[in-house]
Amino acid sequence: MRAALRRCAVAGPAPRRALSSAAAVDDRLLASLEAVCDTSTNASILARHGKDESHHACVPPDVVAFPASTEEVSALLQLCHERKTPVVPFGVGTSLEGHVQAPRGGLSIDVGAKMTAMLEENAGDMDCRAEAGATRKAVNAALRHTGLEFMVDPGADATVGGMAACGASGTTAVRYGTMRDAVLGLTVVLADGTVLETGRTRVIQRRFNVSVPRAHVSETAPTLRERSER
Numbered sequence: 001m002r003a004a005l006r007r008c009a010v011a012g013p014a015p016r017r018a019l020s021s022a023a024a025v026d027d028r029l030l031a032s033l034e035a036v037c038d039t040s041t042n043a044s045i046l047a048r049h050g051k052d053e054s055h056h057a058c059v060p061p062d063v064v065a066f067p068a069s070t071e072e073v074s075a076l077l078q079l080c081h082e083r084k085t086p087v088v089p090f091g092v093g094t095s096l097e098g099h100v101q102a103p104r105g106g107l108s109i110d111v112g113a114k115m116t117a118m119l120e121e122n123a124g125d126m127d128c129r130a131e132a133g134a135t136r137k138a139v140n141a142a143l144r145h146t147g148l149e150f151m152v153d154p155g156a157d158a159t160v161g162g163m164a165a166c167g168a169s170g171t172t173a174v175r176y177g178t179m180r181d182a183v184l185g186l187t188v189v190l191a192d193g194t195v196l197e198t199g200r201t202r203v204i205q206r207r208f209n210v211s212v213p214r215a216h217v218s219e220t221a222p223t224l225r226e227r228s229e230r
C-alpha cells in the first residue's frame with residue numbers, strides 16, 4: 001500500500017479521459033455529499049483511492065466519501081445519479097487490474113473505512129453476515145471462537161465486498177470454492193440508490209445442496225477414459 005502511494009506521488013496522477021456527459025463534483029454537490037457522511041478532498045486521500053496494488057497509474061477521484069451504513073451509500077448514489085457523476089466503490093484497494101481508478105473523476109465510496117462490522121454469526125447453520133468493508137482476516141478473527149472459517153483467500157486482506165465484486169478465488173478455491181460459492185445473499189445498492197436484497201439469505205439446506213453434487217462428481221463420476229471404454 002505504501003509503495004503504491006509513493007509511486008503516485010512521484011509519477012503524478014495520470015490524465016483523465018474527457019467525457020461530455022460526466023458531471024464533475026462542484027461545490028453544490030460536495031456540500032450535499034458532506035451532509036450525508038464524512039468526505040475528503042485531501043490530495044493524499046484522493047491519491048490513495050485512485051490506485052490499487054498493480055502497476056496501473058494513479059487516477060484519483062474528485063472526492064472520497066466514508067459511509068457508515070447502507071442508507072448513507074444509497075443517499076450518496078442517489079445524489080450522484082441525479083448529477084450523472086461517476087462513482088467508484090472502494091474496499092481496501094488490493095485489486096490488481098486498475099479497478100479503482102477514476103478516469104472520469106467523480107466520487108469514490110470507501111466502504112472499507114467504517115462498514116466493517118460482523119453483523120450475525122450463525123455457527124449452527126455455518127453462515128454469517130458481515131458488512132461489505134469487513135476484511136477476510138477480520139471475518140476470520142470474529143469467527144474464530146466458533147471453530148468456523150471463511151475459506152476464500154486471494155492472498156490479500158481484502159474486503160468481502162471487494163472480493164465479491166472481483167469474484168475472488170485463491171489457493172483454497174479447488175477445495176472450498178470461490179466467492180461465487182461462499183456468498184449466499186447480498187444487500188445491493190443500485191446506481192440510482194435503490195436498495196435490493198438478493199439471494200436466499202438463511203436457507204440452511206443450500207450449503208448441503210452445493211456440496212453434495214461436488215462430492216458426487218469427484219467420487220463417483222466416470223472419468224473420460226472410463227466413459228470411452230463403456
Ligand SMILES: Cc1cc2nc3c(=O)[nH]c(=O)nc-3n(C[C@H](O)[C@H](O)[C@H](O)COP(=O)(O)OP(=O)(O)OC[C@H]3O[C@@H](n4cnc5c(N)ncnc54)[C@H](O)[C@@H]3O)c2cc1C
Binds near residue numbers: 091170
Ligand atoms: C498479492 C495478491 C494476490 C492475489 N491473488 C489472487 C488470487 O489468487 N485469486 C483472485 O481471485 N484474486 C487475487 N487477488 C486479487 C483479489 O481478489 C483482490 O485484491 C480483492 O478481491 C480486492 O478486494 P478489495 O477489498 O481490496 O477491493 P478493491 O481493490 O478496493 O476494489 C476492487 C473492485 O471491487 C469494487 N468494489 C469494492 N468494494 C465494493 C463493494 N462493497 N461493492 C461493490 N463493488 C465494490 C471496486 O470498485 C473495484 O472495482 C490478489 C491480490 C493480491 C494483492
